Amino acid sequence: MPQEFKPGCQRPEIKKKDTGGAPAEVQNPPEEVEQKMIRVGKPAPDFTAPAYYKGKFVMTSLSEYLGKWILLCFYPGDFTFV
Amino acid sequence: MEVLSISVDSIYVHKMWNDHELSKMVEGGIPFAMLSDQDGSIGKQYGIYDPDAGVETRGRFIIDPDGVIQGFEVLTPSVGRNVSETLRQIQAFQLVRESKGTEATPSGWQPGKKTLKPNPGLVGNVWKEWKVSDAF
Numbered sequence: 001m002p003q004e005f006k007p008g009c010q011r012p013e014i015k016k017k018d019t020g021g022a023p024a025e026v027q028n029p030p031e032e033v034e035q036k037m038i039r040v041g042k043p044a045p046d047f048t049a050p051a052y053y054k055g056k057f058v059m060t061s062l063s064e065y066l067g068k069w070i071l072l073c074f075y076p077g078d079f080t081f082v
Numbered sequence: 083m084e085v086l087s088i089s090v091d092s093i094y095v096h097k098m099w100n101d102h103e104l105s106k107m108v109e110g111g112i113p114f115a116m117l118s119d120q121d122g123s124i125g126k127q128y129g130i131y132d133p134d135a136g137v138e139t140r141g142r143f144i145i146d147p148d149g150v151i152q153g154f155e156v157l158t159p160s161v162g163r164n165v166s167e168t169l170r171q172i173q174a175f176q177l178v179r180e181s182k183g184t185e186a187t188p189s190g191w192q193p194g195k196k197t198l199k200p201n202p203g204l205v206g207n208v209w210k211e212w213k214v215s216d217a218f
Contacts, residue, residue: 035126038128038151041150042150043150047119052096053116062149070144071084076159078096
């Protein structure tokens with residue numbers, strides 16, 4: 001289950017999971033990291049990120065929710081209007 | 083079903099938004115985890131990060147119990163989502179999963195409406211089972 005952590009001035013680091021893609025060329029890194037094309041019927045990329053959940057700050061991973069239906073909603077920003 | 087919301091805002095801003103605005107719309111405040119993706123790396127993995135604005139566009143992903151993406155929708159910032167359509171899609175995906183793929187939900191399907199059972203005999207005969215008016 002999500003692990004609570006104490007908030008401080010330092011932001012928690014987002015841990016990226018290796019999704020098994022080919023290693024990127026390091027010699028000439030592209031200026032813009034290319035975005036992945038998401039395909040239906042394929043596994044959702046896993047991630048771990050800090051979250052605010054019912055009054056607490058926790059670390060949350062998508063993989064914690066295996067076995068449940070998940071609705072993952074991105075949005076442009078807090079205090080935006082719609 | 084579990085909901086996860088995610089944006090490039092910090093968890094501190096999430097708390098302020100919940101405490102000062104959202105809790106006035108939803109009694110008891112937001113019941114799900116509000117995730118923070120400050121470098122946009124998760125948004126990039128899902129293909130919905132807008133590097134020009136430095137924000138994530140309105141991407142919505144339905145993920146099944148095996149962790150497989152069943153559907154997604156992406157909108158530009160000024161148009162909000164249709165929550166009832168999202169719930170209808172989840173109900174449809176759940177029905178198909180529970181039927182182990184023996185049933186399919188045709189266009190316009192709503193809970194309680196007729197499903198189709200794909201089989202060789204249905205080829206060329208959908209017109210007998212499904213009318214255009216069923217789409218609405």
